[in-house]
Amino acid sequence: MDKELEASVDAYVDEVWEDVVADIAQLVGVASVADSSLGTAGAPFGPGVRGALDCALGIAQRLGFETSDDDGYVGIADIPGASARQIATIAHVDVVPAGPGWNTDPFTLERREGWLLGRGVIDDKGPAVLSLYAGAYLRRLDAPAPYTFRALLGCDEEVGMTDVHHYLDDHEDPAFLFTPDAEFPVGNAEKGCFGATFVSAPIEDGRIVSWSGAEATNAIPAESVCVVAIDASELPAPVAHADRLEIASVEPGRARIVAHGIGGHASLPEGTLNAIGLIVGYLIEADVLEGEERRFAELLATIHADTAGEAMGIATASEAFGPLTVNGGTIEVAGGRIRQTIDVRFPDSTTADELAARCEALAGRFGAACELGRAKPPFSCSADHPAVQALLDVYGEVTGREARPFSMGGGTYARNFACAVSFGPEDNDLELPAWGGSMHGPNECANEAQLKEALKIYILALVRLMELEL
Structure with missing residues (x-):
């Protein structure tokens, strides 16, 4: 790994981390359970999800992205590159209902003993903010990246993914996409x-x-x-x-x-x-x-x-x-x-x-x-694809862990794109605190050190992907 680049990324992550946490808190504070029965023009999944989308796009604008949205179905945030061809990420700002059993307000971020608590901190508002800060790092490079970086912000992942179907009706597939909505290292296959x-x-x-x-x-x-x-x-x-x-x-x-x-x-x-x-x-x-x-x-x-x-x-x-x-x-x-x-x-x-x-x-x-x-069939992306190998390499270099692609039971946005995978930031081997819970359950929590390391991985992965001929 390029030591100078790694040092630059480490310094950037330390510099922005408190802003990252503040932005996750801001996004968690919007109760954004998708409900199409409340949909209106520009807000097809209801006012809560529209509010979360506007919040996320506001974060992107502050970080220097060019922003727009696909009729309220998907938010679009771009860092233009030398080519209009895209390397992309997609995360979602909608969440499952809070449900019973919470010991804190699910829509107020609580920071406790190195953990973040709140609905969406790990699925998928925390990772959505990470993807924006990862893309923003590209603006610090000496020259425009070879590809445009596009951060997509979905609004209907937990209910039916009609958001991304709407988006793909009028937009081309990126050259490669990953979604930060699963476990590391790389999920290249998803069950039906x-x-x-x-x-x-x-x-x-x-x-x-x-x-x-x-x-x-x-x-x-x-x-x-x-x-x-x-x-x-x-x-x-x-x-x-x-x-x-x-x-x-x-x-x-x-x-x-x-x-x-x-x-x-x-x-x-x-x-x-x-x-x-x-x-x-x-x-x-x-x-x-x-x-x-x-x-x-x-x-x-x-x-x-x-x-x-x-x-x-x-x-x-x-x-x-x-x-x-x-x-x-x-x-x-x-x-x-x-x-x-x-x-x-x-x-x-x-x-x-x-x-x-x-x-x-x-x-x-x-x-x-x-x-x-x-009913959706199983999906897979070849483990031999150079972009998949690049993600595996970066994960292994940063963590020192063995990196092999895996199949998963969760259905992510990846299955809707021509060439896509899921890429962290979860770690199923991480022991949760007694007062914390997993995604979709009460007291959903995320480990700050884990998220911070994921941000570093995402930045280095984007830099590596920009070097490939796709």
Whole structure:
């Protein structure tokens, strides 16, 4: 590595770091959950997301970028180079709902013991700010970079990525793009995504009045609340997971069951505990349901039996992509039916059509229906691509760690571009503090030293990418 360049980058990172933290705080302070039902012209995902986009573009302008936006779908921030051809990044300013379980205000950044807490600090507002500061370093070079650097700011990543689809309708693909929305070193392959909703048969005189889970299908619920038309005195004390279940009287003849699980991202189920599944287990254990309600609870027990899809009959794995994962994220009672969503991340050893057929057959066994949702095939970018190798080299040089590309269950923006990968800044081996949580869960946190090192990696990676013939 060029020692003079490294020294310059280190000095820059130290110089701007307090500004970086302040800008992350500013962006976290905007509650930006995408909601297209609140959309208007120029703000298709609602005023909160538009506010976050304006905040991020304001940061970019202050750093010297030329800014614009794609009808409010995607923000565009450019550092012009000698060529109009682009090296690009894309991060997103929308977030999943805060959800229950927070010990701090999720939309007020808290700095504690070398960590940042707040919704979006690691997914993906913190990395969005890093990408802007990384690009801004290019303005300090002696001459314009060979390529234009473009920082894209998405607004609908957590809901459906319609933002980037809109952008690509009228804009060319960059020569190469990475998204700072995953783990290091380089994610060059992503599992397919499959979504569906299991719907019970009509339930008459049911005992389940209401039921809540996660606020997004791609989140593993840390808490689930089920209200049943049963007097609390008639409900037995839980046997399994008794320390995670609470039963309280709402009023005579009606009780509330609250389950406390361990939340997280649907694509990373290891170490989590789905709170909906805890309630399903209790309802069956207590034997308080009858008829179609009981029948659907047995289907729910099948769905929540494991996160590999074994009980559902959809488990599979491949060498390139690893195993399938499944999560039951949201649940509700509406119109006399119970509705349970699933979020499946699948390898190239199966297809969305095969998953659909198996889910429909499973639903039929329990007299339920299966409504099919999104389906995206697996995606990969060659590990031999010179840009991928450049990112791996920089990561290895900065960290001293072995750098090999990997496949992931999370679906990032990368899969929508012709030549793209995910590139940090997360580190799944990093132990979180007792009071901190992971992305999509309560008390989302990010390690400052980790983010600071990521900024250095991103700057050096951009400089290296600018040297390639793409």
